[in-house]
Amino acid sequence: MGFLKYQGQIRVDDLYNKSVEAKRIMGYVPEIPSLYPNLTVDEHMEFISRAYKLKDYKEYKDELLKRFDLDDKRKKFGDELSKGMQQKLSICCGLLPKPKLVLFDEPMIGLDPHAIKELWDTTYIMQKGKVAAVVERKRIGETGKTLEDIFFEITEGGADNEAESAAPESEVQG
Numbered sequence: 191m192g193f194l195k196y197q198g199q200i201r202v203d204d205l206y207n208k209s210v211e212a213k214r215i216m217g218y219v220p221e222i223p224s225l226y227p228n229l230t231v232d233e234h235m236e237f238i239s240r241a242y243k244l245k246d247y248k249e250y251k252d253e254l255l256k257r258f259d260l261d262d263k264r265k266k267f268g269d270e271l272s273k274g275m276q277q278k279l280s281i282c283c284g285l286l287p288k289p290k291l292v293l294f295d296e297p298m299i300g301l302d303p304h305a306i307k308e309l310w311d312t313t314y315i316m317q318k319g320k321v322a323a324v325v326e327r328k329r330i331g332e333t334g335k336t337l338e339d340i341f342f343e344i345t346e347g348g349a350d351n352e353a354e355s356a357a358p359e360s361e362v363q364g
Contacts, residue, residue, distance in 0.1 A: 203290060214242075217289030221296040223280035225268030231255070231279055232264040235286060242287040254282040257308055274300040281305075313337060315344050 205212035225234060235255070239247045255261045258278040263271065271279065277300045284292055298306050315323045322344045325337060333340070 214287075215290040217284040217287065217292035219281050219284040219292060219294045221299060223273075223276040225271075225276055225279060227267060227269035230265050230267055231260055231271070234268065234279055234283055238283045238286045244287060247286060250288070251282075251286060254285055258282055258305055272300075274302060274305070277301055278305055315341055317345055 200207040202212045203215055205215070207216070226237075229237065235251050238244075239251070252261070255264065258281065260275065260278055260282065263275060266275075268276065268279070281294075284294075311327045313325045313327075314321050315325065323340065325340055330337060330340075335343075
């Protein structure tokens with residue numbers, strides 16, 4: 191995302207990661223939600239829509255709020271929400287611009303099982319700065335393991351074996 195100092199060059203979809211063009215296709219959801227205490231759920235979403243100059247976003251905004259069980263909390267302020275609800279709002283804000291890719295930093299913290307299930311389709315598990323595996327929701331059932339099982343196998347040993355079984359080699363990138 192370009193938040194930290196680093197050496198080398200990072201490209202996203204063949205764009206330099208700090209370019210305006212790359213920023214338009216990348217979304218970021220931090221580990222700890224950074225919400226404005228005096229903005230409501232609706233106002234947070236409106237803020238994002240204006241920041242990204244979104245048009246025709248309201249239907250998608252409504253869909254996200256329903257999907258993450260925030261529909262009935264539209265008038266609640268950021269600091270009135272539980273930690274899990276704050277995380278859900280942060281996720282909705284990250285998804286609203288419909289980025290091509292989203293970087294989630296510890297996204298499951300504080301989320302209920304329903305929200306976790308709604309959150310992921312394709313998950314890239316990283317270890318030591320490299321993609322160790324690409325896990326697709328549709329393929330999880332084939333392995334008989336949960337995403338959590340695969341994550342721990344990769345991060346606590348056995349990454350080479352699991353990366354191969356979780357995704358075809360062409361999908362695993364380093």
